[in-house]
Amino acid sequence: MSRSIARPVLAGLAATVLTGAAAPAAATGSAPGTAPTCATPLAPVRPVAALPWPQQRYDTGQLTPLASGAGVTVAVVDSGVDRAHPQLAGRVLAGTDLLDPGGDGSRDCAGHGTGVASIIAAAPRAGVAFHGLAPGARILPVRVSEQQVVEGRESGRTVSADEFARAIRWAVDHGADVVNLSVVLYADDPDVRSAVQYAVDRNVVLVAAAGNLHDSGDPRPFPAAYDGVLGVGAIGADGVRATFSQTGPYVDLVAPGTEVLTAAPGQGHHRVEGTSYAAPFVAATAALLRQYRPELTAVQVAERIVATVDPAPGPGHGGGYGAGVLNPYRAVTETGGGRAASPGAVVTLADVRADPAVVARQARRATARDRALLVGTVIGAAAVVVALLALVLPRGARRRWRPADPS
Numbered sequence: 385m386s387r388s389i390a391r392p393v394l395a396g397l398a399a400t401v402l403t404g405a406a407a408p409a410a411a412t413g414s415a416p417g418t419a420p421t422c423a424t425p426l427a428p429v430r431p432v433a434a435l436p437w438p439q440q441r442y443d444t445g446q447l448t449p450l451a452s453g454a455g456v457t458v459a460v461v462d463s464g465v466d467r468a469h470p471q472l473a474g475r476v477l478a479g480t481d482l483l484d485p486g487g488d489g490s491r492d493c494a495g496h497g498t499g500v501a502s503i504i505a506a507a508p509r510a511g512v513a514f515h516g517l518a519p520g521a522r523i524l525p526v527r528v529s530e531q532q533v534v535e536g537r538e539s540g541r542t543v544s545a546d547e548f549a550r551a552i553r554w555a556v557d558h559g560a561d562v563v564n565l566s567v568v569l570y571a572d573d574p575d576v577r578s579a580v581q582y583a584v585d586r587n588v589v590l591v592a593a594a595g596n597l598h599d600s601g602d603p604r605p606f607p608a609a610y611d612g613v614l615g616v617g618a619i620g621a622d623g624v625r626a627t628f629s630q631t632g633p634y635v636d637l638v639a640p641g642t643e644v645l646t647a648a649p650g651q652g653h654h655r656v657e658g659t660s661y662a663a664p665f666v667a668a669t670a671a672l673l674r675q676y677r678p679e680l681t682a683v684q685v686a687e688r689i690v691a692t693v694d695p696a697p698g699p700g701h702g703g704g705y706g707a708g709v710l711n712p713y714r715a716v717t718e719t720g721g722g723r724a725a726s727p728g729a730v731v732t733l734a735d736v737r738a739d740p741a742v743v744a745r746q747a748r749r750a751t752a753r754d755r756a757l758l759v760g761t762v763i764g765a766a767a768v769v770v771a772l773l774a775l776v777l778p779r780g781a782r783r784r785w786r787p788a789d790p791s
Contacts, residue, residue, distance in 0.1 A: 392529050392548045392567045393538055394463060394496045395593035395605075396660035422493035429652035435513035436645035437621040438665065442517060446713050453518025453671035458504050459555035459563045460664075461548075462497030464489050465525035466649040469498060471506035471515065472523070479525035480554055482547050489525030492649050494540065497525060499646030499656055500566050503664040504671065506647055514645050514653060517668035517712060520675070524560055526551045529567060549575035552607075556583045561674050564667035565592040565613075566660035568605045577610055584612035589674070589682045591616060591667040593659035595630040602630045609634040614670075614686050618642060618662040619709060623697050629659055631704040636686075637693050639665035639710040669712040676716050689715050 457477070467476035467490045479489025492498045501523045506516040528551045529542035543551070548569065555563050563583060569576060583590055590613040595605035608615030609632075618629040618641020625631075626642045641662035648654045666689060673685045680688065692715045693708030 392542050392545070392569050393531050394494065394529055394540075394660060395566050395568045395595055395663075396496050396499070396656060396658035422491065424493070426493070426495050426649050428650050429648050429654060431512055431651065432645060432653040433511055433513060434645075438640040438644060439513065439515075441621075441640065442665070442712050444515070444517065447517070447672065447716065450716055451518075451672040451676035452520030453505065453668065453675055454520035456518070456521045456561045456671040456674045457524050457559050458518070458521050458667055458671050459524040459526055459558075459560035460497055460501045460504070461526040461528055461551050461555060461563060461565050461567060462500055463494040463530050464492035464497045464527040465501040465523055466490060466492045466498045466647075467525075469502070469506075469647045469649065470651055471502060471509050471512070471647050472498070473507075475505045475507060475519075475521075476501070476523045476525060479527070479558075480551075481527040482543050482551050482554075483527050483529065483541060487527060489527045491527065494530040495649050495654065496530075496566070496660065497527070498649050499654060500564060500660060500664045501525070502647030503644070503661060504564065504668040512653075514647075517665060518671040521668070521671040524555060524558060526555050545569060545571070545573040546575045549573070549579035552576070552579040553582055556586050556588050560588055562589045562591065562667050562670045564664050565590065565607055566658075566663045567607075568593060568595045569607070570595075570597075570603045570605060572604070572606055572609075576607060580607050580610045580613060584682070587682045589667075589670040589685050590614065591663050591670060593663045594618075594632075594635045596628040596658050596660075598628055598630045602632050604632070605630060605634060612683075612686075614666055614689065615706070616659060616663040616666050616710075617704060617706065618657070618659045619705075623709060625704040626657065626659075628657075629662075629704065635704065635706040636690055637666065637706040637708060637710055638662065638696070638704075665712075666710055669710060669715050672712060672716050692718050 465476050481487030481489050502516060504516050504518055505521045505523050507519050508515040528548055531538055531540035531542040580590060592608040592613050592615055594608045594615045594617045597603055607613050615634040615636045617635040617638040618626040619638045620626055620642040639662040641659055642657040643655055644661040645653050646656055669689055670685050673688060690707045692711055694711045696705035696708045
């Protein structure tokens with residue numbers, strides 16, 4: 385494919401908008417000095433209170449006391465991020481807009497980048513169960529595309545490959561510790577390859593979507609296929625690879641990518657699917673690690689994430705699952721490197737592992753319980769003996785019983 389037609393494509397499929405009463409529309413006016421507003425504003429949607437299945441799988445109650453991503457900057461190179469969403473307010477830095485120069489990356493006419501960013505850093509909010517995996521992280525938006533593949537067809541505007549490469553470099557130069565690339569370029573472009581190496585050389589963790597064209601023969605996706613980039617495929621709530629998720633050696637691991645709840649521009653939430661939405665779970669995990677273990681290099685962070693995956697569902701799965709299924713809790717808490725888990729049964733909900741302190745406390749309780757049972761048994765037996773003596777001895781005295789004379 386020639387460079388002249390190589391274009392980044394957002395790796396999200398058509399979103400399913402939740403039905404119900406519409407929330408008030410987001411404001412469409414632009415602040416002075418920002419890019420113009422969207423030609424066709426997205427329809428508003430209502431907030432969703434239900435607990436999303438990825439949060440059941442990744443019990444953030446275990447993670448929050450350890451790390452939240454605080455102090456870590458995650459660049460979202462995407463369709464922009466709406467900082468006005470209630471769960472993203474105060475969490476989105478001033479970025480840049482390479483699609484419509486003059487903006488700061490906060491305009492999102494596709495809703496894609498806002499959803500990706502929310503998986504990473506959406507704040508907890510009363511009445512809403514959904515929140516990001518690393519809610520303490522800060523999002524650096526870099527707007528590059530509105531183009532998505534819907535029903536096998538590309539639609540929407542996007543920057544050129546060289547501008548996409550410039551976006552990666554811009555993110556690195558402006559303090560990104562992690563860069564999320566839910567964008568696929570189906571051509572090996574030298575500028576993009578060079579930009580990826582630029583980020584790797586500067587100790588930045590790169591996470592990219594593996595693409596959604598499995599039914600089209602799994603064309604090689606970039607940047608996921610470059611060395612130094614974590615390529616992420618998608619699974620459903622059952623732990624099985626999503627049918628659209630591409631397979632190949634560029635898939636390093638998989639994460640939730642179907643029926644994923646995300647924030648929508650303005651307010652409210654969407655249910656979406658695509659490897660676009662699997663990648664930010666991995667990027668968020670990288671943010672947690674960069675806070676919790678700041679001494680680790682970007683390469684070590686990536687190695688640790690891959691080494692602590694959960695098993696993929698059964699042998700013979702080829703490149704569809706990579707090393708296995710993302711487990712943020714293991715990535716943060718387990719010590720040492722180690723190899724990735726071998727194939728086996730996959731756990732579909734939160735993988736709750738025993739805390740050593742809890743195990744010790746349970747052992748102490750079991751010992752105390754056994755002692756109590758023993759003491760209770762002895763006391764009970766003594767009580768029976770006393771009762772029998774109280775009953776038998778008076779009768780013996782009346783009958784003049786005597787001990788047998790040993791002589």
